[in-house]
Amino acid sequence: MSILVNKDTKVIVQGITGTQASFHVKRSLDYGTQIVGGVTPGKGGTTHLDLPVFDTVKEAVAETGANVSVMFVPARFVKDAVKEAVEGELDLAVCIADGVPIKDMLEIKSMLKGSKTKLIGPNTPGIITPGEARLGVSPENIHRPGRIGVVSRSSSLTYEAVIEINRAGLGQSTVVGLGDDTLIGMDFVETLEQFMADKDTEAVVMIGQLGGTFEEAGAGYYKNLCDKNKKPVIGFVAGNAVPFGHKMGYAGDIITKGHVTAQDKMDAMADAGMIVVNNINAIHTELQKLFSAGC
Amino acid sequence: MNIHEYQAKKIISQYGINIPKGCIAYTPLEAKKAAAEISFRGPWMLKSQIQSGARNQGYFLEKKAGKKGGIRLVKSRREIVQEAEKMLGSTLVTVQTGPKGKSVGRIYVEAFKKVKKIFYTGLVIDRMIPAITLLIADAKDEEIVNLAISCPEKILRIQLDLLTGASPEQIQQILEFLKLKPQSAKSLETFVNGLHQAFVDYDAAMLEVNPAGVLPNGSIIALDAKLTIDDNALYRHKDISLLLDEYETEERELKASKYGFQYSSFDGSIGCIVNGDGIALAAMDLIRAKGSDTACFLNVKGGVDKDKIAAGIKIIMTNPRVEGILINIVGGFLRCNLIADGIISAASEVGLNVPLVVRFEGINKDEAKDILENSKLPIIIADEMEESVDKLLQAMEESD
Known part of the structure; x- marks a missing residue:
């Protein structure tokens, strides 16, 4: 599945x-x-x-x-x-x-x-279920069938997340790139819902991006799940090194929501019970900890 | 893309919105003529046309420009020439321009308008709804950004219908929020719905009138205007593309944008070439965590043209602040071999004088590595992102 x-x-x-x-x-x-x-x-x-x-x-x-x-x-x-x-x-x-x-x-x-x-999407590498179907442009050769779901708002970091899962000796159930654009179709909430219900997904890697409050919404959904429906989520959001006020992404965000930093997003995710890493290359060690008994 | 205040005002005035009478001037003499055309008697406003907020609180770098800010009130015609001489060609620094400031090449001369009250108006996309959202605040002297952070409840947010704009009930709500008299209702409706229609017609990403004023007769007037057009929709607005003021954009950023790439500059010493915002930010975070900082990054996105990629890489290689180059590419839409070819042609043209670490992953990565190895250039290859940062910092230390 x-x-x-x-x-x-x-x-x-x-x-x-x-x-x-x-x-x-x-x-x-x-x-x-x-x-x-x-x-x-x-x-x-x-x-x-x-x-x-x-x-x-x-x-x-x-x-x-x-x-x-x-x-x-x-x-x-x-x-x-x-x-x-x-x-x-x-x-x-x-x-x-x-x-x-x-x-x-x-x-x-x-x-x-x-x-x-x-x-x-738009602006997504697409979606891939390793060994079964590839829709889009993702580099199929880095994917391995497995039991970790990936959902990411950053196209380029989707691939990094996949590589990290491989490093942990695991593989992916489905990898979903939500897209890098200001406005996107499916969001974290809808995708997490599907992963939490999928019997072949045992954990999820969630990669956020600066701009909007999509991560906060995803975290809010996760926080309210009852424990029996909850699977571990490892989260990461890049962008802590961007100085305050530097123009990146959509300027309108600041006056709509106040300045939302990568750290704010990671804090919301941690508060919801997700395992948050502040270095993308730390994902594999967290996965190894979760699945040290092997799976 | 941003346009100047006077250009944005002209656009919104086509939608029935009141603006003070004004004329653009490139020389002190033109400024004097402009003032005469606007009104027989002053006072007039001289407004520096640079694309930045808080121009009034800004200061000029040059002594000759005097101590006053970028927006000046003048009363006599002689004063106009004097002040315009000081401002034109001088460099205005504001909280938004950074310490280097921006050179003032033109001044907007405007009739001074006495108003009873001022307020902030902004139209933005709230991407979580998603919808065009009108923001109104009794801003006074406070910066809207500070207000959004410290007391967001002081900002009225109204979701506008894409097709019909604000409803009569919403106009009433704004009227009450701003404590305006009923006599302002009609003008307020023209103002809000004019802005909304301009926003939609011009594919705006943001439209701000900061401040708007209430005239003694109750009418609303736009005292400033800032319009940002959605770059992705510029193909529908050829007339607006022509308004691009190239002096407003950093040279390298401008060059990169011509090739369809994104260039951002920071204060550090490492130049990054990446294919995505996320990977750029993750690399920046790692560089920071390891005690260094990023000078700039070039996002070649999903570029598929070899020559453009080479030209993009040259922008980084020729940046004098760059003491080391980090290339992190995970190929998907973009194929790694194109980047490898680009690196080699850029290096052969402008020379490679700083350490360069490359990490390829994804589509055509082996082909790309072969290309680099056969080139005999002193390029360091890494397999993971963190490793690529470590190797670069080490190489930079050794080359010191």
């Missing part, structure tokens, strides 16, 4: 004919991901990488039975692509592009409200 995607997930690729999409779709196919088709408006009826290409998500879903999409469309077309995913009633859409305008994201978030579609 795993969360969100596995070997039975039928995946379509929106924007399949692009260069970057082609490179990564090929790798995902080689990895064993069940990619069943692609969508590129105007290229319906053709094939690409031996996969059928459709004009719309709806057609692709009708023909292939896909329930998940991964989007390789450029940022300016993301809003339309999400609209299609919602209309196609997909369960999940994973958006790789970075640079989606904030206004488009506001519209996307209201489109998603009340629909059955969940969005991961």
Whole structure:
């Protein structure tokens, strides 16, 4: 088991004919991901990488039975692509592009409200269930099947977390990159919920990022869980060396919430009972402590 | 991207918002002409156009500019020329500019407006809702940032509907919060919804009017304006892109942004090249924990163009403050071999005079390591992030 995607997930690729999409779709196919088709408006009826290409998500879903999409469309077309995913009633859409305008994201978030579609990203490496399915651009060769979940708001540190799990001699159940952008689809709360319910995940590594209060919300959810549903979470947030007032990320955060530092976030996570490390390379030692009996 | 006060004011005035009559001036003579055009008699305001808050509390580095701040009240036409001469070409330092300050290249000459009351207005994205959120505060002299930290309850927060802006009930709520008379209601509505529409139409990331004023007749007037456009939406606003004031941005940051990269500078001596904010911050934290500090970092994001990557690396290699370079790349979208090629072409062009530690992980990492090893350049290779920091600090110590 795993969360969100596995070997039975039928995946379509929106924007399949692009260069970057082609490179990564090929790798995902080689990895064993069940990619069943692609969508590129105007290229319906053709094939690409031996996969059928459709004009719309709806057609692709009708023909292939896909329930998940991964989007390789450029940022300016993301809003339309999400609209299609919602209309196609997909369960999940994973958006790789970075640079989606904030206004488009506001519209996307209201489109998603009340629909059955969940969005991961934008600006995410995607999601991978090692040995089963790879949706996105993550380096598949660093992943190993196992029982530790990863959820991260920092794309680059997602990989570091995976490497740390490997160093501890363990592997990953599912690795979810929530995305680096100002506004994102799924958040820590929704992802932690899934990990806590997944019987094959025994612990979770949670990587936060400066900006917003997503980590605090995740910590709040975790704190209120009853003990029998609680699995250990190892948390890390980078950014303590950033001087106060240095412009990083979204300036509006400061006047909306007051200055929220990496330390504030880590304090909230520790207060909720998570195991917090202040060096990314300390994750593996904490994991070793947790699983010293082996698992 | 930020634009100047006078440009932002022009935009919001198109939405029916009152602004004082004003003209931009690049020379003292232009300032004098501008004042004459605005009104026969003063007083006038001379406002330094640099992109920073707290200009009034700032000071000029040059003695000739006098002791007064970046915003000056003048009463006679002769005074205008004198003050404009002092301000133009001088360097204004504020709490936001850092000690180096910013050079004042233009002055906005404005009619002085007497107001009964001032208040803070800001439109931002509250990303946790998420929605455009209006912030109102009876700010007086206090900085809004301090207020947000020390007494957040003194800030009124109103969530605006993306399509319709503020409702009549919300306008009433603001009116009561600011203790304004009913005669201000209509003007307040024009003000708030004008700002909201400008925010939406121009793809703003932030729009502040700090302060707004209440005129003797109860109308609301924007006495300042600060507009930040969402960089990701600039492609929809070609006219705004043209307003970019290149003098406002650090040269290296500007160069990096032209290649689609992000450059940030700090006070230390180590230059970092990374492919992500998170990895940059984690490296900075480690460097700090080990007793050193970061000079700058370049985030090449998901760059896939070899030449651009080489150009980006050169920005770091040619920074005189950089005494050691740390490259941490975990390839995914970005492939490691492109960075390796970039390092070599940058080093062959500008020379490699400081220790350089590279750590590759992820897609095409072995290929990338081979490229570096075959280059015969004195590059140190590490396998983990912490190890890469240790190796660099050691090499920097040895080269001292």
